[in-house]
Amino acid sequence: MTLSEATELLAYLSRFDNRRPSAAAAEAWSRALADVPLDADTKAAVDAFYGSIPLGGEGYQADRSRWMQPHHLRYHRQQIRKARADLAPPYTGVGGDVRQELVAARQHAAAAASGRLPPAPALPLPGDRPRFETTTRGAALVRAAARVPSRRPELKAPCPYCRATAGAPCRNRRGPLGTIHDVRLRAAQDLADGRTPPSADQLAAEQEQRRAASAAALTTRKDPA
Incomplete structure (x- = not known):
């Protein structure tokens, strides 16, 4: 000023x-x-x-004490x-590096606070069945982001664990998550390095092989002969 x-x-x-x-x-x-x-x-x-209304109510002596600082x-x-x-739409990324993402996120936040972005559309109900809907802003943004394909680099690969598609957030049985599964981060790194990330079926097969190997190792320890 x-x-x-x-x-x-x-x-x-x-x-x-x-x-x-x-x-x-x-x-x-x-x-x-x-x-x-x-x-x-x-x-x-x-x-x-x-x-x-003053915080102190009628006893606050509003006429004499209300003095803006x-x-x-x-x-x-x-x-x-x-x-x-x-009320603004959530930030979904620009697909750049960390510095570019931070700059774009700050610009988005400033535009939202100043009213240069249109309000986000109302979230539709998930089907005809009534279900509990939380009113916290964080959960609302996660649900909104689930319908807007993200350009964040770590979401470019589908998630082999929860089978979320590219650009969509990871999920569990309750809905979209605010975090990303570790195996998806590795898949995104493989994709960035030019390697083919593992599919959900390949991941399940690898996990089954590890379980079988662990069971065999336990059996060998119990019965060395």
């Missing part, structure tokens, strides 16, 4: 609390909010602060942007 923006902000605040803006106050606010611009979200944070503005602005970002 520049000095001129801080001066304009203090003038806007004075409409609510009758404070007397000064050059010293504008300089202090400009330093405290150096990374916060004077935009619609900033003024909406002021409106939210003075339009909300820079940390109040920062908090309410973050809440406004977080609520907007929660």
